[in-house]
Amino acid sequence: MMMDGKWLLVASVLVVSSPGSAMGQRPPGPLRPHTLVPSSGPHGRIGVLVKTGAAPSTDSIGAWVEAVTPGGPAAKAGLKAGDIITRFNGTALAGVPAPEENASGPGRKLVTLAHGLAPGDTAPIEYRRGNDAKKTRLVTEDLSAWMLVDRVDVPVPGAFPAQPGGEPGFSFCFGDAWCDMELVSLTADLGDYFGTKEGVLVVKAPDDSSLPLKSGDVLLSIGGRRPTSPSHAMRILRSYEAGETVAIEILRKQKRMSLAWQVPRSDDRMRQLMRLHRLVPDSDSGLPRD
Amino acid sequence: MGGPGTGGCRAQDLERAKRQSASLEAELQQYDADSRVVTGRAASAAAELEDRIASVDGWLAQINGAPVEPDPQVVKLWQDRVNLMQQLVDVRVTSAAYVGL
Numbered sequence: 363m364m365m366d367g368k369w370l371l372v373a374s375v376l377v378v379s380s381p382g383s384a385m386g387q388r389p390p391g392p393l394r395p396h397t398l399v400p401s402s403g404p405h406g407r408i409g410v411l412v413k414t415g416a417a418p419s420t421d422s423i424g425a426w427v428e429a430v431t432p433g434g435p436a437a438k439a440g441l442k443a444g445d446i447i448t449r450f451n452g453t454a455l456a457g458v459p460a461p462e463e464n465a466s467g468p469g470r471k472l473v474t475l476a477h478g479l480a481p482g483d484t485a486p487i488e489y490r491r492g493n494d495a496k497k498t499r500l501v502t503e504d505l506s507a508w509m510l511v512d513r514v515d516v517p518v519p520g521a522f523p524a525q526p527g528g529e530p531g532f533s534f535c536f537g538d539a540w541c542d543m544e545l546v547s548l549t550a551d552l553g554d555y556f557g558t559k560e561g562v563l564v565v566k567a568p569d570d571s572s573l574p575l576k577s578g579d580v581l582l583s584i585g586g587r588r589p590t591s592p593s594h595a596m597r598i599l600r601s602y603e604a605g606e607t608v609a610i611e612i613l614r615k616q617k618r619m620s621l622a623w624q625v626p627r628s629d630d631r632m633r634q635l636m637r638l639h640r641l642v643p644d645s646d647s648g649l650p651r652d
Numbered sequence: 653m654g655g656p657g658t659g660g661c662r663a664q665d666l667e668r669a670k671r672q673s674a675s676l677e678a679e680l681q682q683y684d685a686d687s688r689v690v691t692g693r694a695a696s697a698a699a700e701l702e703d704r705i706a707s708v709d710g711w712l713a714q715i716n717g718a719p720v721e722p723d724p725q726v727v728k729l730w731q732d733r734v735n736l737m738q739q740l741v742d743v744r745v746t747s748a749a750y751v752g753l
Contacts, residue, residue: 411709411712411713429670429673429674429733430677431702431706431709432677432680432702433698433699433702434702437677440681442674442677442678442681443673443674443678444674541691541692541696542691542693543691543692544690544691545689545691545692546688546689546690547686547687549686549687565689568692591685591695592690592698593698593699594699595695596692596699597699597703600699
């Protein structure tokens with residue numbers, strides 16, 4: 363039982379408590395602030411919930427990972443809930459004395475160490491999984507790019523009707539062009555074939571001619587940022603406003619090319635949505651404008 | 653999923669939610685989403701769910717646990733996390749078009 367635990371999202375608490383941050387609003391109900399001292403400047407995020415309350419069974423080994431944020435740096439590095447981090451960025455965590463009663467010394471130490479990292483820093487990690495000792499490296503990410511949701515807003519399962527084909531219907535993906543594309547992260551083997559080790563492969567190009575991508579293109583960068591997965595690509599796109607032009611760098615037949623794509627305006631998106639739901643014919647040229 | 657209970661019920665609810673969360677995390681990692689072909693729609697849905705989970709984790713990071721029994725809001729947040737994780741599993745598992753090469 364971990365009823366007396368304190369839980370901290372490593373390296374995120376500083377931002378979520380910062381005045382004016384995207385997480386500045388609190389959900390309903392009493393929330394007690396954490397006890398860490400906020401500081402200024404960007405912070406790397408490693409994406410784990412670590413136990414900072416006393417954990418007598420594991421504090422002699424290291425810091426107990428209660429949960430790993432999906433898609434975050436720790437998840438990408440292979441960490442799982444239940445792992446015990448024994449060494450972080452060169453510092454041993456086993457048996458670190460607790461700063462106060464009912465606190466976990468290793469957990470608190472990990473929080474302090476993680477707060478010292480900047481986005482893009484690489485941290486070697488040693489951890490225990492069961493009886494196995496393992497090693498990995500993680501690359502911290504910029505928290506501000508992740509914590510865009512300003513409140514906890516959990517959709518009710520089934521509240522969003524599926525699209526034809528059984529896919530979730532609630533996602534926002536800029537109309538037909540990006541929605542209907544098929545994408546996959548570039549693996550090492552695929553990378554050898556396509557001539558790059560990074561990027562996202564377009565498996566099936568969009569039918570929408572407003573996005574001039576072809577099957578076999580590799581998305582190298584979107585607005586100067588390098589997508590590491592299809593979800594990451596969509597997250598980058600989501601940071602643009604309607605009407606903005608996005609520079610997309612691709613590899614086509616092993617040659618680098620640059621494309622420009624304009625984020626549809628809201629009325630364009632609405633028209634695309636209505637077409638999707640067969641509310642207007644495909645030939646419709648647009649909604650009435652004011 | 654029910655709301656947070658009272659007293660000992662909350663502790664049980666909290667432990668159950670944590671176990672479910674860990675189980676769903678394991679399921680997601682076993683699925684190896686990065687090697688799967690997905691549509692932009694599914695990728696966007698996954699990104700949105702991941703961001704919401706990150707948001708829940710951010711809120712959990714702000715709450716100190718109660719010394720005797722769990723804070724009801726902590727229980728609720730963990731249950732929200734499970735809900736979102738389940739939806740993320742659903743999106744990942746049901747939307748992949750092919751297994752990657």
